[in-house]
Amino acid sequence: MNSEYNFAYLDEQTKRMIRRALLKGVAIPGYQVPFASREMPMPYGWGTGGVQVTAACLTPDDTLKVIDQGADDTTNAVSIRKFFEKTAGVAVSDETAKATVIQTRHRIPERDLSENQIIVYQVPIPEPLRFLEPRETETRKMHALEEYGLMHVKLYEDIARHGHIATSYAYPVMIEGRYVMDPSPIPKFDNPKMEMAALQLFGAGREQRIYAVPPYTKVVSLDFEDYPFEKGGATQGCGLCDAQDSYLDEMIMDDSGARMSVCSDSDYCRERRDAGYVGEMGVPQKTVTEDAA
Amino acid sequence: MYVAVKGGEKAIDNAHAWLDELRRGDTDIPEMSIAQIRSQLALSVDRVMAEGSLYDPDLAALAIKQSRGDLIEAIFLIRAYRTTLPRFGGSAPIKTADMACMRRISATFKDVPGGQVLGPTFDYTHRLLDFKLAAEGVPSKAEKAGVVGDEVKPHITDFLNQEGLIQTEPGSDATPPDLTREPLELPASRALRLQALTRGDEGFVLGMGYSTQRGYGRNHAFVGELRIGDVAVEMEIPELGFSVEIAEIEVSECETVNQFAGSKTEPPQFTRGYGLVFGQSERKAISMALLDRALRWKELGEDNSDSPAQDEEFVLYHCDNIQATGFVEHIKLPHYVDFQAELELVRTLRKEATEANAQREAAK
Numbered sequence: 001m002n003s004e005y006n007f008a009y010l011d012e013q014t015k016r017m018i019r020r021a022l023l024k025g026v027a028i029p030g031y032q033v034p035f036a037s038r039e040m041p042m043p044y045g046w047g048t049g050g051v052q053v054t055a056a057c058l059t060p061d062d063t064l065k066v067i068d069q070g071a072d073d074t075t076n077a078v079s080i081r082k083f084f085e086k087t088a089g090v091a092v093s094d095e096t097a098k099a100t101v102i103q104t105r106h107r108i109p110e111r112d113l114s115e116n117q118i119i120v121y122q123v124p125i126p127e128p129l130r131f132l133e134p135r136e137t138e139t140r141k142m143h144a145l146e147e148y149g150l151m152h153v154k155l156y157e158d159i160a161r162h163g164h165i166a167t168s169y170a171y172p173v174m175i176e177g178r179y180v181m182d183p184s185p186i187p188k189f190d191n192p193k194m195e196m197a198a199l200q201l202f203g204a205g206r207e208q209r210i211y212a213v214p215p216y217t218k219v220v221s222l223d224f225e226d227y228p229f230e231k232g233g234a235t236q237g238c239g240l241c242d243a244q245d246s247y248l249d250e251m252i253m254d255d256s257g258a259r260m261s262v263c264s265d266s267d268y269c270r271e272r273r274d275a276g277y278v279g280e281m282g283v284p285q286k287t288v289t290e291d292a293a
Numbered sequence: 294m295y296v297a298v299k300g301g302e303k304a305i306d307n308a309h310a311w312l313d314e315l316r317r318g319d320t321d322i323p324e325m326s327i328a329q330i331r332s333q334l335a336l337s338v339d340r341v342m343a344e345g346s347l348y349d350p351d352l353a354a355l356a357i358k359q360s361r362g363d364l365i366e367a368i369f370l371i372r373a374y375r376t377t378l379p380r381f382g383g384s385a386p387i388k389t390a391d392m393a394c395m396r397r398i399s400a401t402f403k404d405v406p407g408g409q410v411l412g413p414t415f416d417y418t419h420r421l422l423d424f425k426l427a428a429e430g431v432p433s434k435a436e437k438a439g440v441v442g443d444e445v446k447p448h449i450t451d452f453l454n455q456e457g458l459i460q461t462e463p464g465s466d467a468t469p470p471d472l473t474r475e476p477l478e479l480p481a482s483r484a485l486r487l488q489a490l491t492r493g494d495e496g497f498v499l500g501m502g503y504s505t506q507r508g509y510g511r512n513h514a515f516v517g518e519l520r521i522g523d524v525a526v527e528m529e530i531p532e533l534g535f536s537v538e539i540a541e542i543e544v545s546e547c548e549t550v551n552q553f554a555g556s557k558t559e560p561p562q563f564t565r566g567y568g569l570v571f572g573q574s575e576r577k578a579i580s581m582a583l584l585d586r587a588l589r590w591k592e593l594g595e596d597n598s599d600s601p602a603q604d605e606e607f608v609l610y611h612c613d614n615i616q617a618t619g620f621v622e623h624i625k626l627p628h629y630v631d632f633q634a635e636l637e638l639v640r641t642l643r644k645e646a647t648e649a650n651a652q653r654e655a656a657k
Contacts, residue, residue: 005377137480
């Protein structure tokens with residue numbers, strides 16, 4: 001651990017300021033709390049909001065997991081994990097079950113999270129109404145007045161034009177019947193998981209906003225009675241572990257464009273393969289005894 | 294069989310090593326020192342200090358060296374370092390009227406008390422490549438024409454003020470807000486706007502200032518005064534009960550004098566735009582003053598012509614180059630998951646469209 005910096009990089013005053021914002025966020029689920037985001041040693045857009053929230057939550061006993069696109073070995077996940085290993089000296093793990101704090105970009109792990117876990121989302125644009133109304137002064141008013149008609153009109157226009165709601169990620173949700181919230185750019189496949197046992201914290205560094213969804217909060221993906229929300233997802237199983245219930249990434253295998261679909265959640269896939277599940281294009285895992293022999 | 298891509302960690306380490314090698318470049322050529330950058334690339338150093346919001350020429354020079362001359366990257370290094378620094382308190386306002394000017398010009402009065410001082414400017418150089426410099430020739434020396442900078446030079450706008458021709462700015466002893474410690478909330482005070490602009494991207498502020506001259510929020514500015522020089526920074530030490538000088542910094546200050554026909558609330562008089570920037574950067578100071586004046590439309594009861602330069606939210610949310618470069622460049626990070634979701638959606642929509650077309654064809 002590097003002692004030139006305070007535990008988890010940020011000074012205690014800054015962490016206290018962030019924790020205050022987090023508490024306010026938890027008290028008003030789905031409300032975007034302005035906070036004095038600091039310049040971090042990684043660029044805006046790389047997860048500075050999530051990193052600040054994680055820094056404010058970490059204790060020396062925590063075990064941290066960092067994923068990007070569902071995987072622990074994506075370059076930016078590696079970089080953020082290394083940052084906290086260096087500045088906080090906390091234990092890190094790829095295993096979802098072992099982690100107490102999980103920082104994520106664009107996914108929620110497949111495995112259910114528990115009450116003693118915190119999941120921290122990196123958020124690029126926290127404002128779900130931003131692409132309907134570019135002005136922050138206006139959108140804050142709209143939230144205050146619960147004026148969400150514009151969003152419903154947008155969804156309706158999608159249906160009128162395409163026969164579907166044409167939003168496939170960052171699909172807006174209604175939190176506890178009050179605030180419309182951006183779930184960060186997770187695929188809408190992950191939306192139903194947001195009613196969970198773990199505490200969900202959202203950090204948007206460049207936009208200087210923090211928001212939260214406390215455990216067991218009601219999270220409803222916006223829809224219409226006659227066009228109910230559909231989570232979508234792949235129709236086939238994972239090529240490596242044969243999971244039928246997991247979100248898959250598509251890979252291009254050769255010049256002729258052959259495809260293979262693999263779990264985006266790399267830990268979930270590993271766990272299944274370790275348990276003996278084999279997909280169409282996978283090979284059985286060697287057991288420990290075979291390795292020793 | 295397919296093996297999932299691994300090795301992000303190794304790739305990062307190798308990339309960093311390669312970057313470091315390229316930064317040093319050809320090892321047959323002597324390495325640049327911080328002192329060389331500081332003294333020979335002084336205007337780069339000034340820009341990094343101004344937009345990095347940290348007055349430290351040595352650190353700025355180090356950042357320029359480390360970033361291979363990419364100034365926005367250097368500004369980012371300085372900003373990231375700056376956030377880790379403890380704050381001891383706030384200084385007293387600097388007194389630019391007491392500035393030891395190395396340059397001081399006015400576009401509104403031919404002669405003024407204290408005189409015009411051209412100073413070290415590119416303004417009247419002919420932009421011809423000087424091949425002597427390529428040969429690393431003899432150092433040039435300027436002859437000293439008397440003492441410069443010792444005489445107190447009052448602000449030129451103060452002379453206009455004697456006749457009440459220019460608007461008096463309301464004074465305030467309130468602690469100004471701090472953009473780096475509090476989230477930006479709108480509407481912003483003028484002090485906060487100026488703070489954002491002085492650390493804003495030079496190119497952005499220049500472009501916005503330029504747009505006001507071309508009719509987008511026009512406010513017809515004269516450069517009342519432009520001065521560059523050293524000012525003392527004083528801080529009140531609570532234990533002592535008085536201010537002591539803790540540093541001397543170089544700043545560029547620009548005050549514009551703008552036509553103002555008067556409005557429902559104000560009589561006709563001149564108004565001001567203000568620009569103040571660390572180091573020697575008159576381009577930025579002038580642009581900032583133009584933009585500051587354009588942003589004051591509401592306070593002066595002027596019409597809003599819907600120009601970008603009059604739009605506080607637009608200007609303040611987009612002038613920071615560290616925020617901008619981060620978010621623009623982040624789209625190169627993996628977006629596999631979102632893209633996959635879009636792929637599925639487009640496939641579904643296409644399938645439905647093709648089927649609908651086929652049915653229509655069949656019905657013909």
